[in-house]
Amino acid sequence: MYPALSARIPDGLLAAMPQLREKPHQGLPSSNPALYLGFNVCKSTTVLGLRAAEHLERVRSRYTGKERDTESGNDYFEARYYGSSMGRFMSPDGPFDGSDPDDPQSWNLYSYVQNNPLTNTDPDGHDCVVQTRTGNNTETVTSSAGTCAGVKVGDGQSATYVNGTVTGVKAGVDGHSIDIGFNSYDGQSSGTQNAGAAPIPDSTNLAPGWGNNQQGYNTLGAASKVVTAATVAVGVTFGSVGGAIVATDVLAGGGASLAGVGRSGASVANRLWHIFGNPEHGLGPLVQKFGGPAAAYEAIQKAAQEQVSVVGAFKAVWVQVGGMNIQVNGTVINGVVKISTAYVPH
Amino acid sequence: MSVQQVTNVEDVRRLPKGTSSVKGIDLEDPAVLALCDVRSLRELDLSGCDLVTDRSVVKLLDLTALEVLDLTLCVLITDESVEALARLPKIRKLLLHGCYDITDVGLAALARSSSLEELILWSCEKITDQGVASLAKLATLRHLELPGFAPITDAGLLALSSNASNLEVLELDHLSAISDEGILSLAKLKSLVRLVVQGSRQISEAAISSLRVALPSCDVVFSK
Numbered sequence: 238m239y240p241a242l243s244a245r246i247p248d249g250l251l252a253a254m255p256q257l258r259e260k261p262h263q264g265l266p267s268s269n270p271a272l273y274l275g276f277n278v279c280k281s282t283t284v285l286g287l288r289a290a291e292h293l294e295r296v297r298s299r300y301t302g303k304e305r306d307t308e309s310g311n312d313y314f315e316a317r318y319y320g321s322s323m324g325r326f327m328s329p330d331g332p333f334d335g336s337d338p339d340d341p342q343s344w345n346l347y348s349y350v351q352n353n354p355l356t357n358t359d360p361d362g363h364d365c366v367v368q369t370r371t372g373n374n375t376e377t378v379t380s381s382a383g384t385c386a387g388v389k390v391g392d393g394q395s396a397t398y399v400n401g402t403v404t405g406v407k408a409g410v411d412g413h414s415i416d417i418g419f420n421s422y423d424g425q426s427s428g429t430q431n432a433g434a435a436p437i438p439d440s441t442n443l444a445p446g447w448g449n450n451q452q453g454y455n456t457l458g459a460a461s462k463v464v465t466a467a468t469v470a471v472g473v474t475f476g477s478v479g480g481a482i483v484a485t486d487v488l489a490g491g492g493a494s495l496a497g498v499g500r501s502g503a504s505v506a507n508r509l510w511h512i513f514g515n516p517e518h519g520l521g522p523l524v525q526k527f528g529g530p531a532a533a534y535e536a537i538q539k540a541a542q543e544q545v546s547v548v549g550a551f552k553a554v555w556v557q558v559g560g561m562n563i564q565v566n567g568t569v570i571n572g573v574v575k576i577s578t579a580y581v582p583h
Numbered sequence: 584m585s586v587q588q589v590t591n592v593e594d595v596r597r598l599p600k601g602t603s604s605v606k607g608i609d610l611e612d613p614a615v616l617a618l619c620d621v622r623s624l625r626e627l628d629l630s631g632c633d634l635v636t637d638r639s640v641v642k643l644l645d646l647t648a649l650e651v652l653d654l655t656l657c658v659l660i661t662d663e664s665v666e667a668l669a670r671l672p673k674i675r676k677l678l679l680h681g682c683y684d685i686t687d688v689g690l691a692a693l694a695r696s697s698s699l700e701e702l703i704l705w706s707c708e709k710i711t712d713q714g715v716a717s718l719a720k721l722a723t724l725r726h727l728e729l730p731g732f733a734p735i736t737d738a739g740l741l742a743l744s745s746n747a748s749n750l751e752v753l754e755l756d757h758l759s760a761i762s763d764e765g766i767l768s769l770a771k772l773k774s775l776v777r778l779v780v781q782g783s784r785q786i787s788e789a790a791i792s793s794l795r796v797a798l799p800s801c802d803v804v805f806s807k
Contacts, residue, residue, distance in 0.1 A: 498608060508658055511683040568655050570630060578681070578706040
């Protein structure tokens with residue numbers, strides 16, 4: 238993450254660069270909101286018409302251990318191809334992937350780890366999204382290539398592995414969390430993953446980015462070297478008043494907003510941490526199945542809403558989620574099930 | 584006692600004089616702060632109000648007539664709130680189900696209550712034997728539901744059996760570290776009328792049978 242963790246893409250910069258605001262991978266304006274989520278962004282496997290079976294035709298590349306397509310000579314990064322001879326991916330990242338307003342090199346959507354392969358790697362073409370709480374109502378979302386392995390997050394931060402290449406970020410339907418748009422691992426589909434919200438830091442005086450606390454940032458450092466090296470800087474501003482956040486607002490780093498998001502984010506984060514943070518609950522496979530704790534929680538919530546038929550507090554009620562039988566505790570308030578915990582019984 | 588539902592500050596301000604029971608729906612701090620002026624309140628249900636924080640909950644101390652407080656899934660409150668609530672002079676029943684950040688510190692404060700009879704701690708997984716030992720000293724405590732998956736061991740149960748002589752209901756759910764020794768020690772609690780032991784693998788049928796013999800008037804519910 239860059240020193241200015243609050244670095245959102247400024248409106249002024251976007252005004253001067255309408256192609257980035259509108260359709261960065263083509264430089265053409267568009268009114269199609271889906272583009273901002275990146276669902277229409279081409280990925281290399283689609284472009285090249287490849288399927289998984291064709292992986293057999295590849296041989297191991299000596300660079301980062303990735304397979305090389307024998308026909309094209311390009312390295313396969315699972316979500317897209319890297320043209321080793323050109324030092325470029327054969328298809329662009331999604332809008333603003335890897336972009337930092339202060340680093341023009343990052344605006345090149347075809348570049349590989351900002352033309353610095355000695356220090357930065359893109360292990361598999363997939364992404365790790367780091368959220369940093371920067372205030373009661375704001376957080377900054379960055380994305381780096383590769384898994385979250387080795388990505389260290391500090392106070393007020395969270396890291397979420399996305400099983401694909403990030404194409405955009407928007408506020409979740411609850412207005413308290415973020416939805417990450419991504420193109421799938423195999424490049425054949427796209428989807429969204431809810432990543433909750435960055436936690437409220439325990440020590441706001443020291444947390445990176447909190448209230449633009451440069452001293453705190455210097456104390457704790459960036460989220461990790463990996464993230465520092467290749468970041469997307471997409472600011473999510475849960476601002477003061479207003480309606481729902483839409484994708485355009487988020488990608489523009491703009492100020493659409495919902496009130497009270499700071500506490501809401503903390504509430505969600507606290508619940509996710511409690512339910513999925515204790516290995517004794519045995520929910521690891523469920524998290525893996527759904528691609529993250531937020532998505533797993535949503536699935537549990539949905540199943541509980543359908544299957545729990547009590548009124549008031551309930552304990553040890555069986556629900557089936559993702560093929561697993563788990564037990565949930567919670568309460569029903571005005572017909573809405575609210576889960577306090579979930580676990581796989583011994 | 585009729586229950587008034589409120590959803591915001593305006594609702595609170597419209598409450599009839601003398602209102603004694605309120606259920607808050609998705610309330611936030613400002614509405615809870617406004618409730619602090621309803622001094623006639625005896626029962627307050629804030630379950631599911633997951634945005635309320637210590638900032639407003641500590642002010643509930645002004646509700647000196649309050650007897651029942653439900654803070655289920657008020658996930659942002661901490662020991663700071665519990666320390667304040669422990670000083671409510673008439674509080675009888677406190678539901679902290681899903682208040683994840685409650686620790687032994689809060690329970691130590693609750694142990695100083697002079698009126699608390701019923702305490703629900705589901706999902707408060709930060710509580711340890713130390714917290715249980717604090718509660719054991721609470722002479723008024725009659726009903727206790729401990730959190731599953733908390734690091735509570737036989738030591739906690741031994742503390743209860745030695746001190747919580749007025750305990751009538753005890754629920755132990757998914758406490759993997761408790762064993763027959765702890766369960767058998769509960770035979771000292773002659774006031775027990777209901778004991779629930781679920782999801783604790785180390786507990787044997789033999790120990791439960793012995794306990795049933797020792798406490799013939801106690802309904803012992805057991806399942807692994």
